[in-house]
Each structure stands twice: as structure tokens, then as C-alpha cells.
Amino acid sequence: MSSKSINIFIFLLFLLRLASSDRTSDCSNRWIYIRPLPSRFNFDLLSNCSAYPLFDDFCSYLPNHGLGPKTHNHSLSWYRTDPILLEQFFHRRILEYPCLTQDPTLANAIYLPYYTALDALKYLYGPEVNSSNQHGLELYNFLRKDVPHIWDRHAGHDHFLVISRPAWDFSQPFTNDPPVWGTSFLELAEFYNVTSLIPEGRAWGWQEQAVPYPTSYHPSNSVVLGSWLKRVRNSRRNSLMLFAGGGGVAATPNIRRSIRNECEGYFSKVCEIVDCSNGICEHDPIKYIKPMLQANFCLQPPGDTPTRRSTFDGILAGCIPVFFEEQSAKSQYDWHLPQHIYDEFSVFIPKEDVVFKGLKIVDVLMSMPKYKVRRMREKVIELMPRIIYRRHDSTLPMKNIKDAVDIAIEGTLHRIQSRLKSVSVQ
Ligand SMILES: *[C@@H]1O[C@H](CO)[C@@H](O)[C@H](O)[C@H]1NC(C)=O
Numbered sequence: 541m542s543s544k545s546i547n548i549f550i551f552l553l554f555l556l557r558l559a560s561s562d563r564t565s566d567c568s569n570r571w572i573y574i575r576p577l578p579s580r581f582n583f584d585l586l587s588n589c590s591a592y593p594l595f596d597d598f599c600s601y602l603p604n605h606g607l608g609p610k611t612h613n614h615s616l617s618w619y620r621t622d623p624i625l626l627e628q629f630f631h632r633r634i635l636e637y638p639c640l641t642q643d644p645t646l647a648n649a650i651y652l653p654y655y656t657a658l659d660a661l662k663y664l665y666g667p668e669v670n671s672s673n674q675h676g677l678e679l680y681n682f683l684r685k686d687v688p689h690i691w692d693r694h695a696g697h698d699h700f701l702v703i704s705r706p707a708w709d710f711s712q713p714f715t716n717d718p719p720v721w722g723t724s725f726l727e728l729a730e731f732y733n734v735t736s737l738i739p740e741g742r743a744w745g746w747q748e749q750a751v752p753y754p755t756s757y758h759p760s761n762s763v764v765l766g767s768w769l770k771r772v773r774n775s776r777r778n779s780l781m782l783f784a785g786g787g788g789v790a791a792t793p794n795i796r797r798s799i800r801n802e803c804e805g806y807f808s809k810v811c812e813i814v815d816c817s818n819g820i821c822e823h824d825p826i827k828y829i830k831p832m833l834q835a836n837f838c839l840q841p842p843g844d845t846p847t848r849r850s851t852f853d854g855i856l857a858g859c860i861p862v863f864f865e866e867q868s869a870k871s872q873y874d875w876h877l878p879q880h881i882y883d884e885f886s887v888f889i890p891k892e893d894v895v896f897k898g899l900k901i902v903d904v905l906m907s908m909p910k911y912k913v914r915r916m917r918e919k920v921i922e923l924m925p926r927i928i929y930r931r932h933d934s935t936l937p938m939k940n941i942k943d944a945v946d947i948a949i950e951g952t953l954h955r956i957q958s959r960l961k962s963v964s965v966q
Pocket residue numbers: 580584585588591659662666667
């Protein structure tokens with residue numbers, strides 16, 4: 541960016557903050573300081589987008605601060621979003637946060653604009669595969685050497701960052717030498733005190749809090765969001781259940797295979813499969829959103845890991861999620877989808893009952909009274925704005941609507957506040 545365009549950019553941000561000044565009125569206990577980091581911890585990693593032949597080149601998904609290119613020229617809100625760029629997008633969005641401070645000593649939380657998952661690529665797919673237990677140490681050394689009092693004030697307990705891939709990729713025990721899979725970022729004692737926002741946490745992990753995977757829909761104001769909500773509410777749903785995904789073709793019994801077997805016995809009005817094998821749906825939302833708009837229930841079985849982006853695509857389409865494991869959502873996204881309301885918007889069928897006890901998913905879903913299905917869908921639609929990542933630079937404020945970033949920031953501030961209380965008591 542030229543200095544002129546940077547000036548214009550800063551001016552626009554200033555206007556934006558004026559426009560949202562009603563929300564700035566009370567910043568007490570909500571101040572955030574963005575810790576400046578050398579570009580090797582963030583922007584340089586974006587330019588390395590094609591450096592790893594074993595990992596897909598993600599250069600084409602960088603536009604729009606990580607939302608990706610629009611799906612087509614006239615699209616208002618649909619993008620080809622790659623979830624790995626959540627780190628970049630979150631960084632852009634937090635610049636619009638109304639309570640930023642330039643003074644770290646006034647801040648209630650310190651945001652580290654570190655692109656953790658992108659920095660992991662050199663260990664996962666690059667030349668440093670045998671030193672994946674080093675992931676994060678360079679950042680830590682920087683934080684402790686450059687203006688050390690920012691860290692020291694609360695021993696890192698007030699710091700937070702974003703990680704855009706599941707915790708599984710960062711939980712390699714130090715004892716695995718050479719590593720089996722993943723870096724040891726979340727195993728590093730140096731980062732135990734730092735809050736990590738991540739699309740999938742570990743069952744036992746205490747540093748991390750799960751936040752929704754980004755979908756491809758990023759409305760820029762409440763008017764376009766309103767018309768989407770209307771379309772979803774009015775959509776004709778003539779199929780009972782849908783599974784969009786791959787897998788389930790191996791001979792070993794698992795939930796995906798059971799779903800495939802069950803679906804093959806029915807007409808598509810009862811059970812529809814959208815084949816997304818080999819990642820063909822990943823950047824092409826039209827492939828699955830249309831069918832999801834026509835289905836009552838969307839099946840969300842675990843795959844390589846318990847969670848899936850598709851859970852959020854389904855909610856976006858007003859399709860009631862069916863979970864087979866608590867780890868798939870209920871024990872993860874408590875800030876965005878509160879644990880105590882799962883019965884109101886989702887169905888839970890233990891995977892063991894389906895895989896080993898012959899329970900038919902169709903029978904469970906068919907037996908639900910119509911009024912109950914309608915009520916659940918209303919709840920899904922009510923929750924939807926909470927899991928959406930609205931576009932940066934919104935032309936109109938989202939009125940009182942909180943999106944996934946707003947909720948993540950609010951949750952982080954609360955978490956850090958209670959963490960600091962418990963630390964100071966010790
Ligand atoms: C970019 O990729 C190359 C090749 O894997 C690697 O050596 C280099 O460290 C990477 N740069 C950054 C900033 O990660």
C-alpha cells in the first residue's frame with residue numbers, strides 16, 4: 541500500500557469509528573491493544589501462499605482481507621472463503637473495534653496479530669518438519685525481548701491470538717521425535733497463559749476457546765442480512781435430510797459409512813448426499829448452499845476431527861443440524877451457540893447407536909412432530925447472525941446485531957478478566 545492509500549484507509553477507519561460512536565460510549569473494561577509484530581509473524585506468511593507444494597496454494601483466497609474473491613462479479617455477500625485465512629480476516633476486523641487503545645498499560649486485553657496456522661505450514665509441509673516443537677518460540681522470544689513489560693504485566697494472561705486450524709494440528713507431544721503430525725504450539729508452556737481462539741479445541745485444552753469456522757457468506761449491512769434471513773425462512777424444504785461431504789467409502793464401520801448406506805436406500809426427497817469428496821465444494825458454496833436451503837435437517841458427522849465447517853454452512857441455510865458427537869459442537873462453541881440451548885435448535889443421535897445398534901437416522905427425524913421442526917428452524921435462524929463473519933468496512937453498522945467476531949471479542953474480554961482475577965488471588 542502506498543502511504544497515500546494508507547492515509548485514506550486510516551481516515552476511513554476514523555469515519556467508521558465516528559459512525560459507530562454510540563457503541564464507543566462505554567469502553568471501560570473493554571480496551572484492546574494490538575501488539576505490533578514484525579511482518580514475518582503475519583504479512584510475510586501471506587506472500588508465502590504458494591511455497592508449499594504438499595499444501596494447496598491459497599494465493600487466490602487472499603483478496604478482501606482473507607474473505608477471498610467474490611463468487612461472481614455481481615455477488616453482494618458471497619465469497620470463496622478459505623477458513624485458513626481467518627487469522628488474516630480477524631486481524632482486519634479488529635481494526636474496526638471501537639475500543640482500541642495505543643497504550644498497552646490501559647488495555648484490558650492484548651491482541652497478538654500472529655498468523656499461527658500459516659506459520660505452522662513450514663513445519664507441517666516445509667523444510668522444518670523435524671523441528672515442529674519449535675513452533676511459537678520465535679514469537680515468544682520476541683515478546684520477551686521487545687518491550688518486555690507488556691508481557692510481564694500479567695505474565696501473558698491478558699494476551700490472545702487466533703489459530704485458524706483445529707487444535708489437533710498443534711498438539712504434538714514433545715516426546716514424539718520425529719513428529720507424527722502437527723506442531724507443539726499448544727503444548728508449549730510459554731503459551732499456556734495465552735487465550736487461543738480456534739475453530740476446534742481439544743477436549744482437555746484450557747488455553748483454547750472454539751469460534752465458528754467462517755462460511756462463504758459475509759454481508760456488509762443489516763439490510764442484506766435481513767433479506768437473506770427472509771429467503772432462508774421462506775425457502776421450500778422438500779427433502780428430509782442432507783449430508784454434504786466426503787468419506788464413508790472405506791470398509792471399516794463408521795458414522796459416515798452408515799449415513800451413506802442408509803441414504804442409498806431412499807429417494808433423494810428423504811435423504812440427499814452432496815458429494816464433496818476431494819475438496820470440490822470447499823470454495824464453491826453454490827454446490828451445497830442451494831441443496832441445504834431445501835433440506836430440513838443437515839447431518840454433521842465427525843470426520844478426521846470432530847468438527848466441520850459444514851455445521852455453520854447448514855445453520856446459514858436454516859438447516860437444522862444433526863450431531864453424532866458432543867465434541868462436534870456442543871462442547872466447543874459455547875460462546876456462539878450456548879450449550880444449554882442445543883435441544884432447541886439441533887438433534888443429537890449418538891453415533892454408536894447408528895453404527896453398532898442399527899438405529900435409523902431417518903426414523904428418528906421422521907418421528908419429529910412438524911411443529912417442533914418449525915420451532916427448531918426458527919431457533920436456527922435466530923442464532924444465525926452469531927455465527928456469521930460480517931464483511932469488514934461495513935457501509936452501514938449492523939445495528940444491534942452481533943456477529944461471530946463481536947461475540948469472540950466479548951467472550952475473550954470476559955475470559956481474560958476472570959483469569960486475571962484468579963491469578964491475582966493466588
Ligand atoms: C517461506 O517459505 C520458505 C520455503 O518453505 C521458507 O523457507 C520461509 O521461511 C518462509 N517464509 C516465512 C516468512 O515463513
